[in-house]
Amino acid sequence: MNDYTKLHDSKLVADWQSLLRIFISTENEAAKATLLKYMEQILFGLQDFLEKHVGITEEISLNKLNSFYRDSKINCNPEKKLANVITDVIKNVTPYAVNVASPYFIGHMTSAIPFFMVHLKTIVSALNQNVVKLETSKIFSVIEKQVLAKIHRLIFNKNESFYQLHIQNANTTLGAFVEGGTSANYTALWVARNMAFAPIKEFRGIDKEGIAAAYKAYNVKRSVILVSRRGHFSLRKAAGLLGIGNENVIAINVDKENKIDLNRLKKAIHEITQQGNIKIIAVVGIAGTTETGNIDPLRKIGKICKENKIHFHVDAAWGGPTLMSKKYKYLLDGIETASSVTIDGHKQFYMPMSCGMVYFNKPDSMDMITYHANYVNRPSSLDLGIKSIAGSREANSLILDCALKIMGSKGYALLIEHGIETAKEFAAEIEKREIFQLITCPELNILTYRICPPEYRKKLNKYNSKDEIIINKNLNAINQKVQRIQREAGLSFVSRTTIKTEYYTEDIVVLRTVIMNPLTNIKILNKILTEQEDIYKKIS
């Protein structure tokens, strides 16, 4: 970091000729060679870095890091030449980034991606298409429609004539590419809200008149969304954003396996319906909870929703791609009964950040959120911006389309299966080591555990709940500390969260691992456990 300022070149001046050069449609071989030279600098530089830094990140305090980034003035003239800017990123930035590609990075839903994903992203950036409108994307709007149909078929598995009718239909929409799972959830619940308060009689619909008018027209005083207590926080955010109120996301308790308790769900629906003036906008089923990776009983929820005529949204941001594994797709049984489904591209489709998707069972659902602008898009066109939470948007569908061709669904299935099976091996290993306590078993590739040495565990089994709370508080502090020390050491990374379990009175701190890197294996996982044991021994 010490040579950070040395590269500053005070002789650089912005001028028109250099500007034109950076906009060249490279008309000669020399210009092409320049393009490649910089790309080589980037690719080799980053690779050299990854090679030398097998761990997660260089140790540095956040305060120290901050201290280098405190200048808020923009230079009038260029500060550095491109080559120096790239060098600077590789030498002074990359070491303090997080090497999410490391097989020792198993704490979050961000991981290594196949190298060709970067190449595909480069194509998308270089063409700089904007799929808001056919006039700025043309074939990319057509490709997006096709890819949406492919994933829709993976989820809903309608017949061939359905897809022939809709795949390139300018009037219908099978889904949309969005920024991420959060936007996908917003979009689905926005549609659900608008369906729940569709135009009737004098009322012109909730999107036009707003929530207060909608409640009046429908004679309700509140509307709610039901989801298990393991629901992603973006659902609360969505309810806040959509004007429903985040307190109106009702958390239903879960069973021992972290799946929504169906009896409680039915009871809640019954009680709410009884009251007469509360509208249920949607029930959300989770296909891969963020914290524990468990999957709600989708078919059964679907049946309940159908009986009660409620929009059934499935948040499969994490688990959706499991459908590509013949071996494990049964875990998502019933997903085809959903009204809408969220899937993330940048999670288990291994696409680069940021890419989410939302799908709708019925090809006219997204009519509920149609917006036009004269300058940009027109009804019944292939302008994808008409039914979309976003305006301008990059053509990420090309990446998924190419990735499916390169890997096949079987390629993805192998990754999914490796994750699930390695997580199961890992769980067995955790149970073998007496210092650890497995908290949630992996159903997909996520598990939680904690450090709970035998002396603590004995006490927990023996004492009453008052002591239990104190013992767990101590354990929470231990797990927090071990996680922090391990993270700061920078060799490996597991995350931590707090969850409510059936065993204890209060929420407990747990360590959380997500196994999605194919290079992560049981040998590496054992090393990570050993490191945690060593840290614990040192601090206790």
Next chain:
Amino acid sequence: MNDYTKLHDSKLVADWQSLLRIFISTENEAAKATLLKYMEQILFGLQDFLEKHVGITEEISLNKLNSFYRDSKINCNPEKKLANVITDVIKNVTPYAVNVASPYFIGHMTSAIPFFMVHLKTIVSALNQNVVKLETSKIFSVIEKQVLAKIHRLIFNKNESFYQLHIQNANTTLGAFVEGGTSANYTALWVARNMAFAPIKEFRGIDKEGIAAAYKAYNVKRSVILVSRRGHFSLRKAAGLLGIGNENVIAINVDKENKIDLNRLKKAIHEITQQGNIKIIAVVGIAGTTETGNIDPLRKIGKICKENKIHFHVDAAWGGPTLMSKKYKYLLDGIETASSVTIDGHKQFYMPMSCGMVYFNKPDSMDMITYHANYVNRPSSLDLGIKSIAGSREANSLILDCALKIMGSKGYALLIEHGIETAKEFAAEIEKREIFQLITCPELNILTYRICPPEYRKKLNKYNSKDEIIINKNLNAINQKVQRIQREAGLSFVSRTTIKTEYYTEDIVVLRTVIMNPLTNIKILNKILTEQEDIYKKIS
């Protein structure tokens, strides 16, 4: 397109060893060479294409294009090798994309970008950081805070001690990177809505309890957003999304220069306030309307908002970067009085799709939309996902940070100034040619005009409004047809829209140009006009 299926290689099989190879942290020179080989194929392939296709796109009917993309099944095994997939994209996809980098593409706010932007995007994708959380981004969260402060300073120009206090402050937020201008507008209005209905007495705030409860607590029956009739359609979408109702976006008339009529704005505020039970959530000023590029009188709107204690949002998605031009920044005079500002990175910051930003005058404004999740982020951390419409999100701030260093504000200023001044030359040329009628003069780099041959213009001046309507209908048809024929020919592209003018009774169809490519010059613009004249002569 005819060799589309030939590349399909039926012998490819997904297997674990090939999967591992695509996740390699390339440990040797051969692997690095492979990375570069594919990148060369992409960069050279795309460049060769651009060289040979100076125009906008290959002519092909949408029906024909669609017919190649009708298969909704995902192959189990790989369909093609990576090299063949890339070849396929370059040979069979790119020709039917839109060459937005062409200097003849002057119809939309999408354009050529400096070549290094693609390199920077490649770095971002290769590192695959997720700025939702410090644990998956580290230095990139720090860089984002710094870049946000730089652009905040460009807009609000507070003093050095303000920026020293906030630039790396984990408790305050100067703004956020978002998906695009649309998301930025949502975010700003979400904050404004939540401020307008903040917690009071028993009421726990609108985000918690929802709109109906908020209206009850504040004793209002409706809330509104005021903006000129030139406001972007994302504002209506935002009002729909936020539960306010898109009919409650009140369009204020504009003056001759397409700027909000201040007297009408004041009158509207007065009348609404008089009614007593309607809340004004925000007044939106536009700094570069999408259709005409005009800028509202920001200082005066700011004053009105201050007097009436209304949130003042400025949609500077387009015009924001004009602040970097010493010559033209006066056009945005008063922007520093805004409560919040939208700026797009993928517009006049010349970043790749998709990148927007939103800024807040007060560093605590975004507290209004704070959400936490145990597993991912904690209060008072540098976890940028806490106050953000999105969850997972790529580290686009690196691109802007590097671009500012490479080009300096002066480099950007030269681009901005070229656009404005070339648009003025273009306007003069349009006025010289008697077949054309200039409809809106360029204040920034956008203008509208239409084909209105002398014989039509004479009639328009002479006849009464009934005939005027018929004559304009004919002109509308002519302009629509010419625009379509020119677009389909694929050599150049201007967009069309319909706007209301002071001269005519009904909306008229106009041609719209956006001059942002530094390679677009008056010679090229003249060619485009001549092409339109020729098309008109052929069809008339």
